[in-house]
Amino acid sequence: MPTLRDALSRTALSAADVDWLHRLVGDWQMLTDLAFADLTLWLPVQLDDEADPQLSPWFLAAHARPSTGPNFYHDDVIGRPPTPARERWLDETLTTGVTITPDELGYVREQYVPVVRAGRPVAVLVRHTDLHNMRQQGGLEVNYLQISQQLFAMVAEGAFPIEGAAIGVGRGTPRVGDGVVRLTADGLIDYASPNAVSALRRLGHTDQVNGADLSEIVTSRLVQGTSVDETVPLVLTGRAPWGTEIDSGGTNLTLRAVPLTRAGRRVGALILLRDVSEIRRRERELLSKDATIREIHHRVKNNLQTVAALLRLQSRRLTDPAAREALAEAGRRLSTVALVHDTLSQGLTEQVDFDEVAARMLRATVEVASTRTVVATELTGSFGSLPAEDATHLAMVLAELVHNAVEHGFEEQPEPAPGADRSSEQAAPRVVVDARRHRDGGQETIEVTVTDNGAGLPEGVAGPDRSGLGMQIVEALISDLRGAITWEAAKPHGTVVRFTVRLRSTSVG
Known part of the structure; x- marks a missing residue:
C-alpha cells in the first residue's frame, strides 16, 4: 500500500508544500473527531505522457476516521481512484480555492476544502459524513461541528496547520x-x-x-x-x-x-x-520503584565486592597454595557478578548493555590471571542488550573461559629472544572474544567464539579437564541457557572455544 510519502513523491509540490501536508495529516485527528466525519486527502499527481488517458490525475493519499462517532469508510480506501463526479469537484476546488459542498448526494454529505499554503491551493481535503448514521445533535455535537467548521475555514485560508504549533505535551497529550x-x-x-x-x-x-x-x-x-x-x-x-x-x-x-x-x-x-492525575501518579510510582531497584543493585554490587575483598584478604593469610587459589577464584567470580549489578544500578530497566560488561570483564580477568605475560584482549561483534539473568550467566561463562585461556594458554609463554620483534601481532599473546547475535523465528541466540594464540590443547585431547570447578560452572551455566560448547585447536597454535546460547524471551509492557 502506498504511503503518504510515496504519494507526495508523484506530485510537483515543493519541499515546503510537502512539509505542510505532513503537518496537516499529523494533526488532523482533531479535525475528524470534531467533525464526526471521515477525512480524506487528495493530491494532484503528475502522469507520464505514456500513461493511460483514463487514469485520474488525483490520488487519495491519506485517510482518517473519527473516534467520536461511526466511520464512513470501513475498508482501506488509500489509492482508490475518484468517481467522475468527485474528480470534477476536486478540480473545481483546487482551481477556485473555494470550499464546495455538493447537495445531490442523498444521505451522504461531502465537503471539499482546499488545502492552502502561502495563498495557493496545494491539495484538497474531503469531509465525508453519513447523515443516516449521524449522531443525534445536542449541545456537544453542535459546538463540535461549529469548531470543526472554523478549523476547516482556517485550512482553506492557509492558517491551519499553525506555524510553531506543538501537537504533543508529553505523555497524556489531550484529545x-x-x-x-x-x-x-x-x-x-x-x-x-x-x-x-x-x-x-x-x-x-x-x-x-x-x-x-x-x-x-x-x-x-x-x-x-x-x-x-x-x-x-x-x-x-x-x-x-x-x-x-x-x-x-x-x-x-x-x-x-x-x-x-x-x-x-x-x-x-x-x-x-x-x-492526567492518575497517569502522573503511576509515573511517580514507577520512578520510585526504578530508583529502589537501582539502589538494590548498587548495594548488591557493593556487598559482592566487599565479600570478594574479604576472600582476597583471607587468602593471603593461608599457607596452603590450593586453598589460597580457591579463595582467589571465588573472589574473582564474585567480582564478575558484581560487574553486572553495577551496570544494572546505572540504568532504568532490567536490561544490561552487555558489550560494556564484557569489555570491563575482559580487562579485569586478564589483569587477575596474567602474572608473567602481558595479554592483549579484543572484543568484536556485539552482544547487545540482555536480560539481567542471562547477562549474569554469560558474564560468568566468559570470565571462566578467558581466565582459563590466559592462565593455561600463556602459562609457559617464553620471553622473546634478544633482538626479536616484540611488536609482532602474530607473536603477541592475545585473546579475542567475538559475539554474533541473530534471531531464528521468535528465538534469539548468541554465538560466541573465544580464541587465543597460546600453547593450545595437548595433542589428541578434545577439550580441557572437565573435573575442575571452572569447567563445571561453565557447562552448568551454558546448559541453563540451553546452549552447547565445543573446543578445537587454532592455527597455527592456540585454542578456539565456541558456544551458543538461547536468550530468555522478555515481554515488553
Missing part, C-alpha cells in the same frame, strides 16, 4: 474526547464539554463554567509557591498554539491551545484539556 473548551477572543469560556467541566471541577472550580475566565479558574487554584511555566498564561488565554501542564494540589491537567482565526484575526481559541 477531543478528553475535554474541549472554546474561548472567546477575551479568554472567556464560550463552551465547555462535559469532560472538560468535570476536569475543572476536580481542579476545585465549583461555580458556573460558561462565561468564566479560564485563566483565572486555573491560576487561582495553583498551590502557593508552585513554579509556573512561562507558556501557561498564553495557553490559558488561547493566544499561542502551545501545550502545557498544570499541577494543582495533586490534580494534573494537560492543556493544548489552538488559536481560532478568521482572515488573519484571532476570534477565539480551542483548548483541549485532560486530567
Whole structure:
C-alpha cells in the first residue's frame, strides 16, 4: 500500500508544500473527531505522457476516521481512484480555492476544502459524513461541528496547520474526547464539554463554567509557591498554539491551545484539556520503584565486592597454595557478578548493555590471571542488550573461559629472544572474544567464539579437564541457557572455544 510519502513523491509540490501536508495529516485527528466525519486527502499527481488517458490525475493519499462517532469508510480506501463526479469537484476546488459542498448526494454529505499554503491551493481535503448514521445533535455535537467548521475555514485560508504549533505535551497529550473548551477572543469560556467541566471541577472550580475566565479558574487554584511555566498564561488565554501542564494540589491537567482565526484575526481559541492525575501518579510510582531497584543493585554490587575483598584478604593469610587459589577464584567470580549489578544500578530497566560488561570483564580477568605475560584482549561483534539473568550467566561463562585461556594458554609463554620483534601481532599473546547475535523465528541466540594464540590443547585431547570447578560452572551455566560448547585447536597454535546460547524471551509492557 502506498504511503503518504510515496504519494507526495508523484506530485510537483515543493519541499515546503510537502512539509505542510505532513503537518496537516499529523494533526488532523482533531479535525475528524470534531467533525464526526471521515477525512480524506487528495493530491494532484503528475502522469507520464505514456500513461493511460483514463487514469485520474488525483490520488487519495491519506485517510482518517473519527473516534467520536461511526466511520464512513470501513475498508482501506488509500489509492482508490475518484468517481467522475468527485474528480470534477476536486478540480473545481483546487482551481477556485473555494470550499464546495455538493447537495445531490442523498444521505451522504461531502465537503471539499482546499488545502492552502502561502495563498495557493496545494491539495484538497474531503469531509465525508453519513447523515443516516449521524449522531443525534445536542449541545456537544453542535459546538463540535461549529469548531470543526472554523478549523476547516482556517485550512482553506492557509492558517491551519499553525506555524510553531506543538501537537504533543508529553505523555497524556489531550484529545477531543478528553475535554474541549472554546474561548472567546477575551479568554472567556464560550463552551465547555462535559469532560472538560468535570476536569475543572476536580481542579476545585465549583461555580458556573460558561462565561468564566479560564485563566483565572486555573491560576487561582495553583498551590502557593508552585513554579509556573512561562507558556501557561498564553495557553490559558488561547493566544499561542502551545501545550502545557498544570499541577494543582495533586490534580494534573494537560492543556493544548489552538488559536481560532478568521482572515488573519484571532476570534477565539480551542483548548483541549485532560486530567492526567492518575497517569502522573503511576509515573511517580514507577520512578520510585526504578530508583529502589537501582539502589538494590548498587548495594548488591557493593556487598559482592566487599565479600570478594574479604576472600582476597583471607587468602593471603593461608599457607596452603590450593586453598589460597580457591579463595582467589571465588573472589574473582564474585567480582564478575558484581560487574553486572553495577551496570544494572546505572540504568532504568532490567536490561544490561552487555558489550560494556564484557569489555570491563575482559580487562579485569586478564589483569587477575596474567602474572608473567602481558595479554592483549579484543572484543568484536556485539552482544547487545540482555536480560539481567542471562547477562549474569554469560558474564560468568566468559570470565571462566578467558581466565582459563590466559592462565593455561600463556602459562609457559617464553620471553622473546634478544633482538626479536616484540611488536609482532602474530607473536603477541592475545585473546579475542567475538559475539554474533541473530534471531531464528521468535528465538534469539548468541554465538560466541573465544580464541587465543597460546600453547593450545595437548595433542589428541578434545577439550580441557572437565573435573575442575571452572569447567563445571561453565557447562552448568551454558546448559541453563540451553546452549552447547565445543573446543578445537587454532592455527597455527592456540585454542578456539565456541558456544551458543538461547536468550530468555522478555515481554515488553
